[in-house]
Amino acid sequence: MNKRLVYVTLCLVLVLFSCYEIKHYFGSEQTFTEADLQYGATGRDVYELQGRLKFLGFYHGDVDGDFGYNTLRSVKWFQSEFGLDVDGIAGDRTKLRLWEATKNYRPTAAEPAQGGAAGGGGGGAPAAGNMAPSSQRGLSAQDLRIMANAVYGEARGEPYIGQVAVAAVILNRVNSPAFPNTPSGVIFQPGAFTAVADGQIWLEPNATAERAVQDALNGWDPSGGCIYYFNPVTATSEWIWSRPQVKQIGRHIFCR
Template sequence: MVWKKAAVIMIGMTLLMIPVYSGNQVEAFSNQVIQQGATGDDVIELQSRLQYLGFYNGEIDGVFGWGTYWALRNFQYEFGMEIDGLAGPEVKNKLVKASNFDEGFVKEQIRQGNKFTHYGGTPKSQQTKKPAGNDSNGNQAPEQSKPKKTEQTAVNVPSGYSQNDIQLMANAVYGEARGEPYVGQVAVASVILNRVESASFPNSVSGVIFEPRAFTAVSDGQIWLEPNDTAKEAVLDAINGWDPSGEAMYYFNPNTATSSWIWSRPQIKQIGKHIFCK
């Protein structure tokens, strides 16, 4: 009997030594809050999971920059969480439940210098592309003579706006207003610029476009459609001073708008299907 009692006691002590985890445990990441400016493995996992879900289309490089920041904020918005651009325990748990992360695969692609066309959702062989000049085994191909590149510069682009700004605005215009008359597309671009110049909005193109709930194209993903030349020309016309919106700060489609607030804004004019207002 003595040995039986001893065995029971030992089993009980063993059970007490097994750690008990709370329901908030994160099964991935470290225990650190991930925020803008962070670097390392946590950011690689964050970018990979956001890209897996379609919120991040930038490079998976382990650097928490603006692209990662706005992707995270959009993820928080779509999943009904506090929108603060910080990846704490709640955000990490939600990401882990909603996505998959193959750490070995991702880090091997980074080590080889391969670029992700999109992580997740397709066969792994289709998720990355090798750097230009590498053969099928990842080796550097023999260098061949290449035609000399001529330096390209933007035409009629005032200082203060980068090519990235122009590209992002073209994406927004195309996502928001393709099918609208050309003047209406210029007007949408003008609204973005008017907000950049206003103290009531972020003071950058990316900040205005990715402000939560600001543009439908961001919420439904159409911001990432490839813009056509018309959208790009509309952006350049707006940057060069044409504002057919009448200095509007907002616009909406009266056939689909359900917000009583947007209907309360002083209206300036209607162009195509959009009403522009102050």
């Protein structure tokens, strides 16, 4: 008799617990659409992405619906901590894991007026209203920041003129029809930069790297119009050696 009572009691507890979980599951707001979210995207999905990341302590910027540098770094941080592919793209798996980890999340501010999420890769551009425009070539503050990251990751041990040359190569690629037409598109093009491959792109840039980017934007191109460079000591690609070499600055050979 006692065993039967215990069995019934356990069944009731399990039923009540299941009901609670179902209520909790459906009571949590989930408004993500099916679109993958990546650098350059804007909209309500990005707003929710930032809000949930901030709820967990992975994001410390403004919740503004603008997938910029800070959001990209936060997504990568979240992915690394939750055993996901660290690609900076909030796809189905990342959004599901984020939603599962933030079921108690509730928006604390009004969502942006624009609806939906605009997916954007390296060639996309965040909404102008959420960007701090630079005075050079129409590039945004986020464009300048990711360029400074690239310069710092690729050339922080190089002489200053070499750092400016690396920034100039990025701009030369942006202006070339053979490459993506945005700094982020150029920098994150697969296999393009060692700093992206080894993660040094996420190191905090110093004032020298930032100044090098600005000098390149102001028209200084120590590379002489080059769109490639490589370190002859570490280069493993035979193809890069076939490019017409223009000059060597520090440890880098610049070529066309």
